Amino acid sequence: MRRLQTKLSVCEPPAKQQQAFFLQHIAAAHGRALSAPGGRVGGESDQLDLLHACCPEKHPRLSECLERLQLVSLGSFCGVKFSLQRLGLGTAHLPFDWIRTTQDGVERFLETNFSEYFFVASRLQIEPAALTVHRGAHHSFWHDDVSDITVRDKLRRRVARFLDLAANFPTQSRDFLFVRSCACTSELHRAEELYSALEERFSCRGQTKSPRVLLAIIIDGQVQRQGPIYHASLPGLIFFTQEQPSEEDATDGQAYSWAIAAACETALEESTE
Known part of the structure; x- marks a missing residue:
């Protein structure tokens, strides 16, 4: 009996244009940010903007959220934006999406029109x-x-x-819901300062009816999920506690999906009262 021989062909690396299309597809359809040889691990931020663009698992009240709420990530790292995109709520690409930042940094950028945004003191090579x-x-x-x-x-x-969102805030028909994960315990004690900075930047002085400024702060590493927890005197400031996200949840864009979805529900329900 003659043995059949099969010649295996080795796939050649895709052309640059094909490579870009493939990476975009992986990000949008499968929620994974890959890089080509020689590229940045985890992808560039414009590639991250595509994460979960085609994911069918969106917020159950997605159209209502998009119509009545403007969602804005304030960090403290990219997990917040990642979860917003997983819910279908991360359409606006903004400066805090894919960076790490302290609360002091957020407040400083709000006060100075981001004049120090590109001030970097060092580079760390990993x-x-x-x-x-x-x-x-x-x-x-x-x-x-x-x-x-x-x-x-x-x-x-x-x-x-x-900055355009801030400048045009008085004419907006949607409430603004800012979301931030708490970077450390000391920030939690200064949550009112951050909310005050947002109100100062996004203000409608002299208007009888104006959009609301809402801030949801997520505290992870806790025993259980709780929230919304309302601030005693600031109705626009709410808190959520949750367990530390697993590596799988973080990779899959679900690190803060529960808290963000709950914050949206709270904002939608309160706007109708």
Whole structure:
């Protein structure tokens, strides 16, 4: 009997255009940010913007949320934006989405129109991950090389988009729901300061009817899920506690999905009262 021989062909690396399309598909359809050889591990931020774009598991009241709420991530890291996208609520690409930042950093940027956004004091090279982190006093860039002028132009557009939201806030028909994960215990004691900074930046002085400024703060690493927990004197400030997200949940964009979905439900219900 003659043995059949099969010649195995080795797939050649895809062309650059095909490669980009493939990475975009993986991000949008499968929620994974991959990189091509020589690229940044985890992908550039514009690739992260595509995560879960085609995911069928959206917020159950998605159309109502998009019509009545403007969702804005305030960090403290990319897990918040990732979960917003998983719920179908991360359509606006803004400056806090894919960076790490302290509460001091958020307040400083709000006060100074992001004038110090590109102030980085050092670079940290993480060799095993082929990753360069650009670090400032209160924030760091993990998914963008801010030494690249093209990247800075992209980030400037995100800053401009945020400032436009603030400038046009009085004419908005939607309430603004800001979401932040608490970076440390000391920030929790200063939540009122952050809410005050948001109210100062997004203000409608002299208007009888105006959009609401809402801030949801998520405290993870807790024993159980609780919330909404209302502030004693600030009705627009609410808290949620939850367990530490597992690595699987974080990778799948579900680190804060429960808390964000609950915050949206709270905002929608209270706006009809």
